[in-house]
Amino acid sequence: MSGWEVVIGLEIHAQLATRSKIFSGSSTAYGSAPNTQANLVDLAYPGVLPVLNEEALRMAVKFGLAIGAAIAPRSIFARKNYFYPDLPKGYQISQYEQPVVGKGAITIMLDDGAVKTVGITRAHLEEDAGKSLHEGLPNASGIDLNRAGTPLLEIVSEPDMRSAKEAVAYMKKVHTLVRYLEICDGNMQEGSFRCDANVSVRPAGTPKFGTRAEIKNLNSFRFVEKAIQYEVARQIELIESGGKVVQETRLYDSDKNETRSMRSKEEANDYRYFPDPDLLPVEIDEKFVGSVRGTLPELPDEKAARFARDFGLTAYDAGVLSASREMGAFFESVVEALGAPHAKLAAHWAMGELSSALNRDGVEIAHSRVSPAALAGLLKRIVDETISGKIAKDVFEAMWSDGKPADAIIEAQGLRQITDTGAIEGVIDSVIAANPKQLAEYRSGKDKLFGFFVGQVMKATGGKANPAQLNELLKVKLAVGPS
Amino acid sequence: MLHTLSIGELARRLAAREISSLELTRHFLERIERLNPSLNAVITLTADQALAAARAADLRLGAGERGRLLGIPLIHKDIFCTDGVRTSCGSRMLDNFISPYDATIVTRLKAAGTVMLGKSNMDEFAMGSSNETSYYGPVKNPWDTTKVPGGSSGGSSAASAARLAPFTTGTDTGGSIRQPAALTGVTGVKPTYGRVSRYGMIAFASSLDQAGVLARSAEDAAAVLAVMAGFDPRDSTSVDAPVPDYPALLDAPLKGLKIGLLREFFDGLESRNAALIREALGVYTSMGAETVEVSLPHLPLSVPTYYVVAPAECSSNLSRFDGVRFGYRCEQPKDLKDLYERSRGEGFGPEVKRRIMTGTYVLSAGYFDAYYLKAQKVRRLITDDFRAAFEKVDLVVGPTTPTPAFAIGAKIDDPVTMYLNDIYTIGANLAGLPGISAPCGFVDGLPVGMQLIGPHFSEARLLSAAHHFQRATDWHLKTPGGYQ
Numbered sequence: 001m002s003g004w005e006v007v008i009g010l011e012i013h014a015q016l017a018t019r020s021k022i023f024s025g026s027s028t029a030y031g032s033a034p035n036t037q038a039n040l041v042d043l044a045y046p047g048v049l050p051v052l053n054e055e056a057l058r059m060a061v062k063f064g065l066a067i068g069a070a071i072a073p074r075s076i077f078a079r080k081n082y083f084y085p086d087l088p089k090g091y092q093i094s095q096y097e098q099p100v101v102g103k104g105a106i107t108i109m110l111d112d113g114a115v116k117t118v119g120i121t122r123a124h125l126e127e128d129a130g131k132s133l134h135e136g137l138p139n140a141s142g143i144d145l146n147r148a149g150t151p152l153l154e155i156v157s158e159p160d161m162r163s164a165k166e167a168v169a170y171m172k173k174v175h176t177l178v179r180y181l182e183i184c185d186g187n188m189q190e191g192s193f194r195c196d197a198n199v200s201v202r203p204a205g206t207p208k209f210g211t212r213a214e215i216k217n218l219n220s221f222r223f224v225e226k227a228i229q230y231e232v233a234r235q236i237e238l239i240e241s242g243g244k245v246v247q248e249t250r251l252y253d254s255d256k257n258e259t260r261s262m263r264s265k266e267e268a269n270d271y272r273y274f275p276d277p278d279l280l281p282v283e284i285d286e287k288f289v290g291s292v293r294g295t296l297p298e299l300p301d302e303k304a305a306r307f308a309r310d311f312g313l314t315a316y317d318a319g320v321l322s323a324s325r326e327m328g329a330f331f332e333s334v335v336e337a338l339g340a341p342h343a344k345l346a347a348h349w350a351m352g353e354l355s356s357a358l359n360r361d362g363v364e365i366a367h368s369r370v371s372p373a374a375l376a377g378l379l380k381r382i383v384d385e386t387i388s389g390k391i392a393k394d395v396f397e398a399m400w401s402d403g404k405p406a407d408a409i410i411e412a413q414g415l416r417q418i419t420d421t422g423a424i425e426g427v428i429d430s431v432i433a434a435n436p437k438q439l440a441e442y443r444s445g446k447d448k449l450f451g452f453f454v455g456q457v458m459k460a461t462g463g464k465a466n467p468a469q470l471n472e473l474l475k476v477k478l479a480v481g482p483s
Numbered sequence: 484m485l486h487t488l489s490i491g492e493l494a495r496r497l498a499a500r501e502i503s504s505l506e507l508t509r510h511f512l513e514r515i516e517r518l519n520p521s522l523n524a525v526i527t528l529t530a531d532q533a534l535a536a537a538r539a540a541d542l543r544l545g546a547g548e549r550g551r552l553l554g555i556p557l558i559h560k561d562i563f564c565t566d567g568v569r570t571s572c573g574s575r576m577l578d579n580f581i582s583p584y585d586a587t588i589v590t591r592l593k594a595a596g597t598v599m600l601g602k603s604n605m606d607e608f609a610m611g612s613s614n615e616t617s618y619y620g621p622v623k624n625p626w627d628t629t630k631v632p633g634g635s636s637g638g639s640s641a642a643s644a645a646r647l648a649p650f651t652t653g654t655d656t657g658g659s660i661r662q663p664a665a666l667t668g669v670t671g672v673k674p675t676y677g678r679v680s681r682y683g684m685i686a687f688a689s690s691l692d693q694a695g696v697l698a699r700s701a702e703d704a705a706a707v708l709a710v711m712a713g714f715d716p717r718d719s720t721s722v723d724a725p726v727p728d729y730p731a732l733l734d735a736p737l738k739g740l741k742i743g744l745l746r747e748f749f750d751g752l753e754s755r756n757a758a759l760i761r762e763a764l765g766v767y768t769s770m771g772a773e774t775v776e777v778s779l780p781h782l783p784l785s786v787p788t789y790y791v792v793a794p795a796e797c798s799s800n801l802s803r804f805d806g807v808r809f810g811y812r813c814e815q816p817k818d819l820k821d822l823y824e825r826s827r828g829e830g831f832g833p834e835v836k837r838r839i840m841t842g843t844y845v846l847s848a849g850y851f852d853a854y855y856l857k858a859q860k861v862r863r864l865i866t867d868d869f870r871a872a873f874e875k876v877d878l879v880v881g882p883t884t885p886t887p888a889f890a891i892g893a894k895i896d897d898p899v900t901m902y903l904n905d906i907y908t909i910g911a912n913l914a915g916l917p918g919i920s921a922p923c924g925f926v927d928g929l930p931v932g933m934q935l936i937g938p939h940f941s942e943a944r945l946l947s948a949a950h951h952f953q954r955a956t957d958w959h960l961k962t963p964g965g966y967q
Contacts, residue, residue: 046686049681049717051718083823272847
């Protein structure tokens with residue numbers, strides 16, 4: 001790979017979270033019985049006409065504003081003509097020459113913490129096609145048009161990414177953004193968020209782009225990374241062995257982890273784009289843009305900056321905690337209950353115990369079994385030294401599994417820290433008395449045995465002795481020795 | 484002799500309970516059964532539904548309800564989707580297609596209490612000027628059954644002329660209401676683009692198509708248009724503007740009306756036709772109108788422009804007829820490609836194929852700019868010509884067609900000659916303007932039409948101007964022999 005530069009651009013298709021389709025009143029809900037969400041417009045019956053769903057337009061504008069793009073005062077829907085059974089009209093309504101969203105940009109954070117800007121060429125509205133089904137249908141194809149006419153926002157990036165990792169970071173950032181904006185549910189299994197990757201390589205330092213291949217329909221971050229890595233290796237190997245990359249569309253086979261040619265440029269359709277005469281040009285005035293601007297939430301970058309500034313979090317932690325609106329809100333609720341001076345403790349727990357429990361059980365944060373208030377209740381007990389951080393992890397697990405508040409668990413299981421000096425001293429005395437050999441060794445200079453005594457006391461107290469107090473008292477006792 | 488009465492007179496008699504809608508409906512059904520076989524104007528008869536609708540209208544009349552069209556029978560062009568009734572669009576492709584819904588204009592006319600007698604023959608997918616491209620065979624002109632009735636609304640024009648219904652509906656993409664109206668001696672109105680909903684009207688060329696009416700007189704047409712017109716949220720190109728009460732505006736004073744005489748409309752016009760148009764203008768001046776000669780320099784480019792724009796749009800609009808979901812499907816397709824090729828190859832007739840091929844060509848990479856974009860530019864120039872003309876005059880008058888009805892078979896094998904028949908009507912479609920054709924005389928026993936074109940949304944003015952002419956003349960009352 002050395003000596004080669006990788007050039008990647010992504011076309012992301014985000015399914016817009018409208019209730020009805022982009023040009024018809026049918027529902028967009030996922031998973032219904034085939035063809036139950038296809039009305040006469042979706043079925044392209046003779047005589048029917050499309051009417052633009054204004055909500056889809058609002059969502060596109062919202063995205064445009066969030067990436068600092070110009071919103072076109074006039075955009076055009078065009079027809080992309082081709083025959084396919086899951087395309088009922090024989091053309092897809094899309095935007096071609098005049099998209100609704102113009103040039104914008106998104107910043108991503110690289111592994112080394114550096115920040116990179118990825119240009120967005122345009123974003124346009126279009127309708128999705130239906131699905132062809134072949135399983136269980138010998139000598140026939142089934143057509144499900146439930147998805148036909150679902151609104152999509154196609155987000156086209158500049159060829160600004162230089163590695164598969166950057167491409168994934170960019171895609172994740174767009175994913176974060178569309179979910180923040182509540183314009184896409186981001187569900188990749190259901191295909192609500194997917195991308196095509198344009199990949200090429202060139203000798204490092206050359207200004208001209210290499211010939212690119214387009215890998216179609218990647219619907220997981222892992223597949224994006226793997227497919228690009230495979231494709232880059234394929235292209236380099238091909239060129240180094242004297243071959244030439246041809247411009248073509250390729251499919252990624254995740255089972256075999258390889259890309260395969262689908263069709264070459266020569267076989268590509270002539271889509272005969274022309275303005276759709278059934279739809280008027282979309283005119284957007286300042287008032288409309290202003291009304292959409294008023295609905296913009298705090299954006300991920302803004303939130304991360306605020307977390308870093310107000311709570312003293314590292315850029316990385318601030319980024320993780322602002323990666324979803326829900327996580328950001330959870331974290332902020334915990335901080336609110338706990339007090340800003342303890343924000344770092346809240347961050348540590350949100351990113352640690354909470355996130356692992358959510359991931360382990362596959363639970364969305366919105367349905368977390370430990371609420372922000374409950375987590376704050378637990379962290380308060382660390383702050384006021386009722387329990388140690390170690391015990392707190394056990395309490396958290398108990399809270400997670402039976403949903404009781406921290407205090408109830410601490411009381412019921414007797415987990416309260418022992419902070420009574422006399423009580424701790426008593427335990428220390430008996431431990432020292434029971435281990436004369438270790439005591440002698442310690443006193444003769446084997447300092448490492450201090451840990452042994454700590455462990456013994458903790459064992460005897462069920463881990464409840466206040467660690468700081470224990471350290472202090474133990475030092476004195478070991479030095480002085482029993483009378 | 485109920486078929487000789489105007490819609491206004493029929494409505495008066497219905498309201499006075501002198502006649503019933505059922506009686507009226509039976510009268511026209513009987514005429515269709517008797518007279519249609521020699522005309523082939525009606526391709527689907529919906530007698531049972533008609534009788535039921537007539538009874539329903541009679542109940543409404545009995546309950547005291549009144550309406551200009553309540554209880555009045557009609558025939559719909561078979562391009563309009565009609566719920567539960569075959570909607571063929573004159574094509575084998577849709578010979579088996581029972582529409583599951585009503586077009587908006589069908590709904591509106593139904594709600595007004597009209598009674599659909601049946602569906603009228605038409606050129607396949609409205610592509611034709613003679614009604615010879617229909618899968619159901621040519622329609623005969625009632626004035627001379629060896630002649631064409633015009634097209635594409637030829638079934639509607641012949642049915643109106645033969646008095647098979649008080650009025651018929653039609654569509655006009657390049658003259659398809661006005662040209663057949665002229666060739667059969669009836670009054671045809673093509674409204675402003677966007678005035679009448681296109682929802683449920685099977686698309687030929689979306690940016691040009693407009694629904695309208697063919698009737699005996701401007702007065703009758705005004706009553707129908709008042710019901711058909713209006714905004715439809717299901718058609719993005721329909722215009723949300725109030726609909727004037729056309730019948731109430733018919734008698735607006737004509738005096739001082741400035742009529743433009745289109746120089747380009749007299750180029751290549753048969754001299755006897757030209758003479759009739761000049762006579763008609765004489766009628767107007769005698770009523771106090773003023774005539775001014777105006778020019779539309781780009782109008783001669785309208786036919787080539789139209790034959791780029793319309794096929795481009797139709798090539799895409801007709802892609803949905805693929806044999807998959809509805810309509811004709813070939814026998815035993817061996818694969819997907821075969822299904823497409825044979826379903827479309829067997830389902831479409833030659834004229835439709837010619838236009839799909841032309842349209843596909845002009846939209847193709849490498850030809851798009853030279854044809855489609857260029858045509859759009861010329862279209863704007865023609866629109867600008869009309870706009871400039873309407874700064875000087877209130878409306879323009881000229882012939883509707885270059886010649887009266889021609890013989891069946893005379894032009895069908897020569898598409899270009901056929902296309903030139905629409906030379907005077909296409910301009911209004913390209914510019915989205917309203918136009919009317921009204922009878923203004925006869926040449927060799929065949930009717931000749933005068934065309935009036937006005938600015939956008941000037942239907943009231945055009946209908947009034949045609950109405951004044953029809954009060955001064957009786958050409959529109961002439962009925963072909965055998966159909967009196």
